Amino acid sequence: MIAILDKYPLAPRVYCMILDAPLIAAKAQAGQFVIVRAAEKGERIPLTIADYDREKGTVTLVFQETGKTTRLLASLSQQGTLLDLLGPQGNPTEIERFGNTVVIGGGIGVAPVFPLARALREYGNTVTAIVGFRSREYVFWEEKMARVSNRLIMTTNDGSYGVQGFVTDALKVLLNSGETIDRVFAIGPALMMKAVAEATKEKNIKTIVSLNSLMVCGMGMCGACRVTVEGVTRFTCMDGPDFDAHQVDFDVLIKRLETYTCEECRE
Amino acid sequence: MKPEKKSVPMRQQPVDERIHNFDEVPLGYSEDESLSEAFRCLQCVNKPCVNGCPVRVNIPDFIKALREKNFQKAVDIIRETDMLPCVTGRVCPQEEQCQAFCVLNRMGAEPISIGRLERFLGDWALAHKKKQEDIRVTDIKSNSKNQKVAVVGSGPAGLTCAAELIKKGYAVTVFEGFHKLGGVMVYGIPEFRLPKEIVADEISVLKDLGVQFITNVLIGRTLTIEDLFKKGFNAVFIGAGAGLPNFMGIPGEHLNGVYSANEFLTRVNLMKAYKFPEYHTPVKRGERVVVIGGGNVAMDSARTAKRLGANHVYLVYRRSEQEMPAREEEIVRAKEEGIEFYFLTNPVKYTGDENGFVKQAVCVKMQLGEPDASGRRSSHTVQGSEFTIDVDEVIVAIGNTPNPILRITTPGLKTKKRGEIEADENGKTSLSGVFAGGDIVTGAATVITAMGAGKRAAAAIDEYLRG
Numbered sequence: 001m002i003a004i005l006d007k008y009p010l011a012p013r014v015y016c017m018i019l020d021a022p023l024i025a026a027k028a029q030a031g032q033f034v035i036v037r038a039a040e041k042g043e044r045i046p047l048t049i050a051d052y053d054r055e056k057g058t059v060t061l062v063f064q065e066t067g068k069t070t071r072l073l074a075s076l077s078q079q080g081t082l083l084d085l086l087g088p089q090g091n092p093t094e095i096e097r098f099g100n101t102v103v104i105g106g107g108i109g110v111a112p113v114f115p116l117a118r119a120l121r122e123y124g125n126t127v128t129a130i131v132g133f134r135s136r137e138y139v140f141w142e143e144k145m146a147r148v149s150n151r152l153i154m155t156t157n158d159g160s161y162g163v164q165g166f167v168t169d170a171l172k173v174l175l176n177s178g179e180t181i182d183r184v185f186a187i188g189p190a191l192m193m194k195a196v197a198e199a200t201k202e203k204n205i206k207t208i209v210s211l212n213s214l215m216v217c218g219m220g221m222c223g224a225c226r227v228t229v230e231g232v233t234r235f236t237c238m239d240g241p242d243f244d245a246h247q248v249d250f251d252v253l254i255k256r257l258e259t260y261t262c263e264e265c266r267e
Numbered sequence: 268m269k270p271e272k273k274s275v276p277m278r279q280q281p282v283d284e285r286i287h288n289f290d291e292v293p294l295g296y297s298e299d300e301s302l303s304e305a306f307r308c309l310q311c312v313n314k315p316c317v318n319g320c321p322v323r324v325n326i327p328d329f330i331k332a333l334r335e336k337n338f339q340k341a342v343d344i345i346r347e348t349d350m351l352p353c354v355t356g357r358v359c360p361q362e363e364q365c366q367a368f369c370v371l372n373r374m375g376a377e378p379i380s381i382g383r384l385e386r387f388l389g390d391w392a393l394a395h396k397k398k399q400e401d402i403r404v405t406d407i408k409s410n411s412k413n414q415k416v417a418v419v420g421s422g423p424a425g426l427t428c429a430a431e432l433i434k435k436g437y438a439v440t441v442f443e444g445f446h447k448l449g450g451v452m453v454y455g456i457p458e459f460r461l462p463k464e465i466v467a468d469e470i471s472v473l474k475d476l477g478v479q480f481i482t483n484v485l486i487g488r489t490l491t492i493e494d495l496f497k498k499g500f501n502a503v504f505i506g507a508g509a510g511l512p513n514f515m516g517i518p519g520e521h522l523n524g525v526y527s528a529n530e531f532l533t534r535v536n537l538m539k540a541y542k543f544p545e546y547h548t549p550v551k552r553g554e555r556v557v558v559i560g561g562g563n564v565a566m567d568s569a570r571t572a573k574r575l576g577a578n579h580v581y582l583v584y585r586r587s588e589q590e591m592p593a594r595e596e597e598i599v600r601a602k603e604e605g606i607e608f609y610f611l612t613n614p615v616k617y618t619g620d621e622n623g624f625v626k627q628a629v630c631v632k633m634q635l636g637e638p639d640a641s642g643r644r645s646s647h648t649v650q651g652s653e654f655t656i657d658v659d660e661v662i663v664a665i666g667n668t669p670n671p672i673l674r675i676t677t678p679g680l681k682t683k684k685r686g687e688i689e690a691d692e693n694g695k696t697s698l699s700g701v702f703a704g705g706d707i708v709t710g711a712a713t714v715i716t717a718m719g720a721g722k723r724a725a726a727a728i729d730e731y732l733r734g
Contacts, residue, residue, distance in 0.1 A: 023489050037446055043538065043548040044446075068547050084446040086483045216538065216548070219444050219485055220670050222530035223512040228521050233514055238671065252521045255623030259523040263549035 002082040005058060010140035011133075013065040014108065015074055016050070022057030024049075024087045030115040031093030031210060031242055034059065035218035037084035038072040045069045046215045046237075048187070049088060050111035059087070062111035062140075067264055089218050090241045093208070097124045099182035102174065103149070104167050104196055105131040106188025110141055112210060113187050117148040120185075126150050128174065132167035132188075136160035168195045181205050186245065190254045197245035207245035211236045211253060214260070228252045272376040275304040277383055282603045286573050289458040289541055292600060293357075296380075301387040305333045308379050311370055316381060319368035321719035322348045322427075326365060326381055333384060342392040345385060349718065350430040350473065351423065353393060353465045354452060356386025359715045360594050393468045414732050417442060417500040419486040419673075422450020423714045424506030424705030426470065427721030428728075429478045435729050439478045440500075444485035447537060450508055451706075452714065454537040455529070457567050459574070463536070487672035492680070492701060502728045505688060505696075505703040506721060509711045510670025514663055515559070519617030522625040524551050528560070528568045528664035535571050553660025555579045557628045559614055560664030561591040564711075566598060568662040569606045580606045581656060585613040585633050585646045611635070611646065615653070617661060628656045669707045677701075685710070694724030702728055 003020040010016050024034065033048045051060035065074045076082070093116055101120050105113030110131045117127050129149035133139045135158045146152045153170050154162030163170055167188070175181070184207040186196040193209040200207040213225035213236040225236035228249040234240065278294040279285075285292050296304065308330045316326045325344050332341035345352045361367075361382035369378030416432050418425045421443035429439045447453050449466045474480065484490060486507070495503050512527030514520050531550065534540040538548035556572040558565050561584040572580045582601070584591060587610050591598060602608070611633040618627045632652035639645040669686040681689040681697035687708055694702040704720025706712060 041546040084483050089488060216530055216533055221510045222533050223527040224530045260549045
């Protein structure tokens with residue numbers, strides 16, 4: 001049982017949850033995730049680690065209500081408990097002094113982009129953050145992102161806040177500006193990551209994405225999270241969750257994400 | 268008095284009922300049936316059956332105690348070497364082990380149904396389990412040095428190692444990555460072969476003995492082996508089990524509805540997807556399911572798919588029936604349940620619909636050739652024999668390779684080509700104080716061989732810690 005130290009909404013159907021998890025906090029690094037279970041009959045789902053405090057022994061998760069388990073998580077009380085929490089899973093993002101980097105967060109993807117940007121800055125990289133939301137009411141963590149980036153570009157689909165358009169629109173402006181970009185990172189919906197990959201591929205800029213495959217075990221024994229990368233089967237939880245965006249078969253990922261749409265509708 | 272030639276039969280759930288539920292199929296012996304069977308035993312002085320047991324259960328002695336109706340004593344005898352009689356009584360391939368060595372085989376009679384007797388006693392013990400003081404364990408040695416051993420994995424290897432070490436007086440903590448204990452006994456073996464409540468009850472016996480269990484800790488990620496030593500553990504046993512499921516690498520394996528057996532069984536057994544939506548984890552309930560493979564896991568997958576409501580379950584295996592590694596009784600039960608077998612058949616690709624769901628398995632016929640390195644006859648494709656099976660689900664049950672997490676995060680831990688941890692016959696690895704056993708060393712095997720490995724490693728750890 002894991003104590004929920006705090007829980008509050010960040011945006012409509014988007015919540016921030018701070019957990020008492022000292023072992024995970026001690027080891028967590030940008031790019032890693034946890035496997036969460038909220039109820040005795042509940043499923044295991046992956047959630048990216050949005051932040052951690054090694055001294056306080058806490059881990060922060062940000063999630064969006066999209067299905068059964070996230071709705072259950074949303075309903076947990078502020079001083080409630082999580083049943084099971086496993087982590088930190090996955091390989092940490094490879095961080096080096098790349099030079100001029102661009103991090104892109106789409107919607108809920110902004111949460112894990114935060115520790116990524118922070119780590120990149122710690123290693124001496126220049127960080128331009130492009131974060132996109134549907135509209136003004138969905139914006140969260142703007143201040144946090146501003147603190148860990150040299151330049152922050154906010155976008156909303158409807159233009160109600162920041163620049164109007166998708167994150168890829170803002171990215172293309174940057175790509176065409178003549179600025180030398182050494183590495184791009186993108187986290188968000190699969191379609192968004194696919195679009196980022198297509199944009200940077202033309203410019204031959206190494207791009208890393210964090211895949212959001214469905215998972216069951218999260219520890220390399222079931223293969224639920226398998227993806228096709230450069231024609232080869234890889235496991236998101238063991239080989240990822242980061243992969244070279246130009247090698248990922250996004251169409252396979254997108255289809256696999258829909259595996260249980262029927263079952264999800266039925267309940 | 269000449270013994271009865273036939274073993275006392277064991278009642279089973281009738282086929283037409285059992286394919287609609289996940290309850291146990293074999294129903295166990297009653298006390299009378301157990302006694303009848305026990306009295307067939309010749310109580311051989313040289314105990315050939317014991318030679319067939321990977322953990323050397325003192326079979327004639329427990330049968331003698333059973334005949335005297337001293338069930339507790341019989342259980343205690345079994346527990347000297349096997350702390351999971353409810354499990355081994357059910358899942359051991361006794362016909363290849365203890366029962367194969369029974370002298371009755373050479374007398375034109377059926378061997379003693381040792382497994383069924385062990386199961387009867389194991390179940391009796393759980394039903395009559397009261398408090399800690401009732402768990403009699405002989406020769407508990409006191410651990411004056413207060414040494415601690417960490418066990419990685421709560422499957423059969425880890426549990427057996429923990430049981431042996433706690434009996435020797437060490438402090439033992441078992442770390443398990445999943446939220447439930449039991450390893451393959453809870454995620455891999457179906458409810459209808461091994462009820463999970465029984466596994467939990469057997470494990471609670473270990474808790475009563477003082478073994479500490481910590482779930483949701485994946486050694487290699489949450490804590491490394493190095494962390495364990497820093498936390499004061501004096502030795503570590505790795506029983507982390509098998510890991511990454513094998514796929515054939517043929518086109519279409521990424522399609523929705525194509526599962527590894529590990530995933531399919533984990534959803535159904537561990538996450539109870541057969542009770543969806545009451546339990547939140549879904550699983551595809553295919554109408555026409557193809558299972559690839561010939562081992563116990565393939566049988567379990569096929570019989571599970573049937574119970575989930577499939578009209579047709581096709582078992583596709585590249586060799587012939589004689590080469591199938593699955594237990595004969597599982598093959599028999601699968602046939603009874605209507606699983607259709609396609610021997611000498613191999614899939615070459617899967618095709619899907621426009622939404623990415625599998626709809627066809629394209630297969631070829633095979634023919635057998637000369638024995639390969641493993642001793643089994645190799646199989647070759649018959650040219651021009653392609654045919655198609657309409658499917659909406661595929662389960663790939665062709666084994667797995669050891670989980671790489673420990674190899675990646677433990678510098679100095681030597682592994683073999685496919686990732687198996689290198690260990691000698693007593694579980695000693697390349698790292699001082701680190702031992703390993705079970706599937707992580709041998710590749711996929713059985714519950715009982717893992718238990719044997721856990722037992723030998725415990726003895727080696729004891730020797731190591733005594734200095």
